[in-house]
Amino acid sequence: MKLECDVIRDLLPLYAEKLASPASSALVEQHLAECEACRAELEQMEKPVPVQPEPQPDAPLRNIRKTLQKKSIRIAAAAVLAVLCAFGLVFWMGGAKTPVTAEQAQIWTYNKKENEANLCVLEVQGENVRLELEGSFNWGKPSVTVRAVRYTFPHIHAALEGLLGTSASDTSIAVSGTQLLTVQCADETRYYRDGQQVDRYIAGENPDGTPDYAYGTEQEYGHDYEKG
Incomplete structure (x- = not known):
């Protein structure tokens, strides 16, 4: 059985590509009907092969450029933020x-x-x-x-x-x-x-309980009101 499987597996690539002769194809099909291992081998061959993209010679350079661009953007944003903070600090200090x-x-x-x-x-x-x-x-x-x-x-x-x-x-x-x-x-x-400085005196009390103030000189209010 092993010898028969070896022969059939040699024919499988031609069979899978439809290049085997009718007699060889019939022999392969007869064997596949009885051998699970060879069927699995054929199924593996018939699976589509993923296409790998061809390596680009300048791919490393592009990655380096992208990294540098990102760093430049971050540095520029940090510089703008620092300038704005500096201006804000100067204007705050100027008005303090x-x-x-x-x-x-x-x-x-x-x-x-x-x-x-x-x-x-x-x-x-x-x-x-x-x-x-x-x-x-x-x-x-x-x-x-x-x-x-x-x-x-x-x-x-x-x-x-x-x-x-x-x-x-x-x-x-x-x-x-x-x-x-x-x-x-x-x-x-x-x-x-x-034109002259006056004092504040408590003349009484407002309806809401807060002091009612009067303003004047000591000669005007000093003897009659409490200074507030």
């Missing part, structure tokens, strides 16, 4: 402000008459000190609040001002003589009206 004390602000007030209106003018003369208005200014408001601050990094702020063509916040503010001017400093809050 620090509250100053009343002594550092060197506050001065005086009366000024302009267009028949009595104005109370407040100035700060401390080095690099500015007045920052809280909210929007309106002549009809009963009170105006400002903060005395200085730029934390004055040199960076000055450089940004020169670059962007902007101006610093004011070192003075003018309000109506009837408006209460509140100046918030790092160590205290001062109140001014009609």
Whole structure:
């Protein structure tokens, strides 16, 4: 049987390719009907052979180029992010402000008459000190609040001002003589009206339980009200 299988397997390639003679084909088919091992051999031959792509001579170079391109993209993205962070830090430092004390602000007030209106003018003369208005200014408001601050990094702020063509916040503010001017400093809050500093007194209590404040000089309120 082994000899017969060896002969048949020699014929199988010709049989599979339809090149065997009719007599050889009949002999192979007769044997295949009885031999499972040779049938399996024929089935293996008839399976399609996978086509392997021909190796490309420049494939390693293409892989290297792809790797370099990916690294270049990552490096460029990291550089752009670093530049944006640097710009953000510079602009933050240029606008960063620090509250100053009343002594550092060197506050001065005086009366000024302009267009028949009595104005109370407040100035700060401390080095690099500015007045920052809280909210929007309106002549009809009963009170105006400002903060005395200085730029934390004055040199960076000055450089940004020169670059962007902007101006610093004011070192003075003018309000109506009837408006209460509140100046918030790092160590205290001062109140001014009609060119002079006034105190805050507790005149009573509002319906909601909060203090009702009055503002004036000690001669006006000092004996009748508790200072608040």
